[in-house]
Amino acid sequence: GLKHALSAKAKSASLIIVDELKLAEAKTKALAANLETLGLTNALVIGGAELDQNFKLAATNIPNIDVLPIQGINVYDILRRGTLVLSKAAVEALEERFK
Template identity: 70%
Template sequence: MELQVKTLEGGAAGSITVSDEIFGLEPRTDLIHRVVRWQLAKRQAGTHNTLQRADISGSTKKFVRQKGSGGARHGNKKAPQFRGGGKAFGPSVRDHSHDLPKKVRSLGLKHALSAKARADSIVVVEDAKAAEAKTKALKSQLEKLGLTSALVIDGADIDNNFALASRNIPHVDVLPVQGINVYDILRANTLVLTKAAVSALEERFK
């Protein structure tokens, strides 16, 4: 598969041939869905907690006699139906993460890249470098490329000026190639790859 390479100013900078095994697959939504669920579950804090019936401090004395009151047969007031009682089936502190085979994670990333390529939502730029850390200048360049919601993936190292300039632009994220992930790819309307990022991805999946 051949993709056109552009400069940040919007000019043409030739073309690049990318592997069909990474960018030319028939996207499988089931694989992508599994990886996204795994990602979101892994980042969930799991610190939500409520007091169960056993966690409430108080007497366990039966507060009304079994028969003759004309009401229900209650035990102590820690029961969920009473004010101050324990929460019934409330959340407790736990780990939400689950296992996902490494091959499935790798395949999910390939299918996410292929889905973007199929939707014509990948832009390849020569590099992601800025002469100075000016948000206004970078925003103007991105508008020339028609980018309003984008994930920019650079090589192993991100240009410091580019990272600083992009930090205040809404819906624009910048990551090194080792931080690329399925959820962020799908969240952005456009995936912007530098030539260095394409080379690194092809080396990674070789």
Template identity: 60%
Template structure:
């Protein structure tokens, strides 16, 4: 499968061959994408929410009302959940929200996310993502020429420092090295811009995963 390659200035720069098993899927499975996004977001949750239980509330434990004759219920302490300043019943605890997701599912979901961009004409391949100077105005003009306004840009093994500095001031533009490619960031942006070196990295990544699965 061949896809057109452009320069950062919007000029034609030949074609790149990609694996159809990664970029050419036609039946996009939303269930796999949904499961993977949930897995990613669950992993990044801090899980530090916490309320005080009865043994943690600092109030008197003295029996504050007589056992009989008050006409009300029998109470022994002010730290019960029904009282103001008391504990919280069944409140949240510090915990991890992470859950398991098979590697094969994650791998397939990434292929479906990449294929979805190709299918929706939202994948742009550029020869390189480098700038001579970190000038946001210059990079913004180049993006406008490419038709890029809301995109995830995947550079090679490392992101060019000038490119990263110029891009971080542009709204709705994310820049990641190829190692940071993930389903959530692909789906949260309208377009996906990938360099030729990043394509090689993606291919190598799927080959490595294929070997692990054998």
């Protein structure tokens, strides 16, 4: 299930961990450029329990980029996107969940 999907992403080097998912302004163009710089054209981005509204709004109109809070993490979305991006808060929540 979920552990297997996460392991598969880690093994295929398709897992990225970032400090936080925050934006000063909800600018889609700026976020799209940043994601493209990181090579993220098809990704699932998982934040903590509370998503930064500016980040969420900016990401909404970017094709092939999905943003979910940690509670929404699921196998289908992980496997559907090429890269999985986790915030540190998401990693901490997953560690708690799998204890």
